[in-house]
Amino acid sequence: MRLAALSLVLLAHPALANKVYITNEKGNDITVLESETLEVIATFPAGNRPRGITISPDGKELYVCASDDDTVRVFETETYTETHTLPSGPDPELFVLHPSGNPLYIANEDDNLVTIVDVQSHRMLAEVPVGVEPEGMAISPDGAFVVNTSETTNMAHFIDTATSQIVANVLVDQRPRYAQFTSDGKLLFVTAEIGGTVAVIDVATKEVVHKIGFEIPGVLPEAIQPVGLKITQDGSRIFVALGPANRVAVIDGTTFEVLDYLLVGQRVWQLAFTPDESLLFTTNGNSNDVSVIDVAAGEVIRSVPVGQQPWGIVVGPD
Amino acid sequence: MKSIFIFAVILALPVVALAGGSGDPTWPCIQPKQPHLSVGQLWSGPPPDAAVEILAQRADIAALAQVLEQRRLPMEEAEVQIAAFAKEASAQELTALFVAVFDRIDAYRTRIMAGVERYAEKQLTLSAQIEARRAEMARLSAALDPDFDKMDAEEERLDWDVRIFTDRQAQLTYVCETPVILEQRAFALGRAIAAHLP
Numbered sequence: 001m002r003l004a005a006l007s008l009v010l011l012a013h014p015a016l017a018n019k020v021y022i023t024n025e026k027g028n029d030i031t032v033l034e035s036e037t038l039e040v041i042a043t044f045p046a047g048n049r050p051r052g053i054t055i056s057p058d059g060k061e062l063y064v065c066a067s068d069d070d071t072v073r074v075f076e077t078e079t080y081t082e083t084h085t086l087p088s089g090p091d092p093e094l095f096v097l098h099p100s101g102n103p104l105y106i107a108n109e110d111d112n113l114v115t116i117v118d119v120q121s122h123r124m125l126a127e128v129p130v131g132v133e134p135e136g137m138a139i140s141p142d143g144a145f146v147v148n149t150s151e152t153t154n155m156a157h158f159i160d161t162a163t164s165q166i167v168a169n170v171l172v173d174q175r176p177r178y179a180q181f182t183s184d185g186k187l188l189f190v191t192a193e194i195g196g197t198v199a200v201i202d203v204a205t206k207e208v209v210h211k212i213g214f215e216i217p218g219v220l221p222e223a224i225q226p227v228g229l230k231i232t233q234d235g236s237r238i239f240v241a242l243g244p245a246n247r248v249a250v251i252d253g254t255t256f257e258v259l260d261y262l263l264v265g266q267r268v269w270q271l272a273f274t275p276d277e278s279l280l281f282t283t284n285g286n287s288n289d290v291s292v293i294d295v296a297a298g299e300v301i302r303s304v305p306v307g308q309q310p311w312g313i314v315v316g317p318d
Numbered sequence: 319m320k321s322i323f324i325f326a327v328i329l330a331l332p333v334v335a336l337a338g339g340s341g342d343p344t345w346p347c348i349q350p351k352q353p354h355l356s357v358g359q360l361w362s363g364p365p366p367d368a369a370v371e372i373l374a375q376r377a378d379i380a381a382l383a384q385v386l387e388q389r390r391l392p393m394e395e396a397e398v399q400i401a402a403f404a405k406e407a408s409a410q411e412l413t414a415l416f417v418a419v420f421d422r423i424d425a426y427r428t429r430i431m432a433g434v435e436r437y438a439e440k441q442l443t444l445s446a447q448i449e450a451r452r453a454e455m456a457r458l459s460a461a462l463d464p465d466f467d468k469m470d471a472e473e474e475r476l477d478w479d480v481r482i483f484t485d486r487q488a489q490l491t492y493v494c495e496t497p498v499i500l501e502q503r504a505f506a507l508g509r510a511i512a513a514h515l516p
Contacts, residue, residue: 218358218365244352246359246505263362266505286498287505303509 018274019077019316020281021062022290023050024307030064031290031306032080033281035274035315038292038304044080047073052094053312056119057101062314063119065092065106072106072117077316087124089115094178094312096137096146098161105146105159107134114148116164126164130157138179138188140203149176149190156190156199158206168206172199177227178270182235182253191226191240198226198240200256212240212251216261219245228270232277237295239280241268248282248291250298262300264291272313283310346438347494353431355424355501357417360508363515364409366417373414374421383418386507387426389499397510404514416511423504430496437486437493444483451476 017036023046024031030050032042047066054063055077062075065088072086072095088095089108092115096105103125106115114128114137131153138147139161146159149172156179158168173195181188181203188201200210214224225243231253232238238251246268247261265284272281273295280293284303290310292302345351357366366374373379382403386396404412451472458469 216358218356218361220352220354220356223352223356223359244350244359266359266502286502 016318018318020272020274020290021053021055021077021314021316022281022283022306022310023053023064023312024309025049025051025285025311026309027307029307030062030075030080031310033290033304033306035279038302040304040306042080043307044075046075047071051311052092053314054095054097054104055314055316056097057099057317059317061119063095063097063104065095065312067091067093067109072104074119084122086117086119086122087115088117089113089127093135094137096139098139099141099143105137105139105148107137107148109133109135109151112150114146114159128159128164128166130159130166131155131169136177136179136190138181140181141183141185145203147179147181147188147190149179151175151177154192154195156188156201170199170201170206170208172201172208173197173211178229180229180231182231183233184235187235189229189231189238191229193225193227193243196221196224196226198229198238198251210256212256212258214240214242214245214249214258214261216242216245216247219247228268228282230271230273230280232273232295239271239293241271241282243267243269244286246284248280248293260298262293262298264293264300265289265303269311270313272315274315275318281313281315283313285309285311343442344435344438346441346490347434349494349498351431352497354428355420355504357420360420360505361413361416361512362508363413363416363512366413370410370414370417373410374417376414379411379415379418383415383422386419387422387503389503393506393510396507400507400510400514404511407514409515412511412514416508419507419511420504423500423507427497427500427504430500434493434497437490441483441486444479444486448476448479448483451479 017034020033022031029043030046034041046064048068050064051067052065062077064073066073070090072088074084075082088106091110092106093109094107102119104117104119114130116125118125130148131150133151134148135151136149148157156170157166160167172190173192175194176190177193179190190199198212199208202209224245226240227243228241230239235253238253240249246266248264249258250260251258264282266286269283269285280295282291289303289305291300294301
């Protein structure tokens with residue numbers, strides 16, 4: 001009987017739907033979308049100026065940088081209620097969770113530190129001094145290195161997670177905003193908002209091996225400001241949000257050639273894939289919506305109105 | 319290791335101080351100064367060519383653009399008017415309508431931004447005047463035989479200047495939002511027009 005009921009449910013939902021969580025920086029809340037229907041299913045308050053957002057590997061806890069509250073707020077994804085806060089240091093903006101789900105590495109923009117927090121004991125484990133205005137955070141798939149980018153120092157700092165010490169600093173272009181490793185851990189991509197480029201760093205040698213530039217017909221160069229970035233699991237495609245250019249660049253992961261510039265919404269900030277990578281969502285800060293990109297077709301298929309100034313985004317696991 | 323790192327930080331700083339941020343004293347807004355919008359930021363359709371630029375001046379297209387541009391016209395109504403126009407329009411005519419809307423909004427936005435700059439300049443002048451009045455007050459009150467009538471008059475002028483300065487400063491948020499609101503309007507219209515492209 002139970003099996004029959006289950007198969008009925010499965011029939012009704014041929015693909016598994018995921019929850020998509022979006023922080024609204026000005027609206028001070030979180031919008032929840034359903035990835036299958038692309039409908040808004042909930043909105044709940046998230047403290048003052050919520051920006052960075054991530055989720056535990058089991059999908060049960062949502063971590064949110066409440067930048068103006070100087071704390072990380074933790075919410076239950078079932079009930080959308082806040083369970084506790086985590087010590088973050090002042091003005092947390094972006095963070096990254098260890099692949100195992102613990103600890104959390106937080107960039108503190110105002111006091112030039114990366115704070116390491118145990119998400120189970122809710123305690124601060126260490127503070128690592130980095131460059132001026134730390135921003136982007138990434139962790140290597142094996143968890144060996146955390147990378148922080150500092151906006152004013154223009155560097156990617158490699159932090160050894162075992163010792164919490166900086167082991168290398170790589171100079172990139174002006175105002176680095178976001179960093180991500182490929183899933184094989186061999187390359188690191190760093191976007192530079194004012195420099196207008198993406199640096200490709202060889203993780204073994206810690207050297208910049210390539211720089212990706214952007215040129216969009218009919219768009220003034222100063223409007224092209226690379227911010228959020230996502231790479232497919234197989235490394236074949238890289239997507240880069242270009243801020244006020246209102247476009248997402250689609251890049252070949254082998255040749256680093258830009259294949260297309262998709263017009264999304266205004267002031268595109270951050271990106272997130274569904275777990276099967278069929279869809280890519282973008283937060284558009286000025287048009288107050290989320291664009292949905294069909295990854296295989298390379299097309300924008302929908303824009304969904306969310307809250308005021310959407311900024312961060314994360315998709316729940318299957 | 320650490321000392322190398324600090325050295326690198328010191329090396330990197332002056333470059334940024336020159337090139338980064340909004341060091342421009344005539345631009346008072348937190349929003350970055352972007353003097354002009356560009357078509358590619360707002361339009362996913364075919365890039366407009368010379369023929370489209372000419373077509374954009376056709377009386378019916380120019381007239382519709384003028385109506386759409388008005389912010390008091392709600393977007394839902396703008397969409398209805400665009401849909402009505404799109405029934406008979408070619409891709410070239412739709413692109414021309416976008417160009418006509420874009421040119422109007424961008425020109426208006428540029429004028430607004432020049433206004434914001436004048437606003438900032440006036441504030442700078444006023445702030446210098448306040449400083450001068452404060453110095454004058456200090457000089458008057460330090461005199462051996464203070465002229466209290468003169469001091470009262472100067473104090474009143476100082477109070478007015480400070481009040482005007484703070485009121486204007488409080489309005490700055492709204493003033494600075496205006497170019498953004500115009501950009502949002504241009505984007506929304508561009509998206510609505512592009513939706514009818516074949």
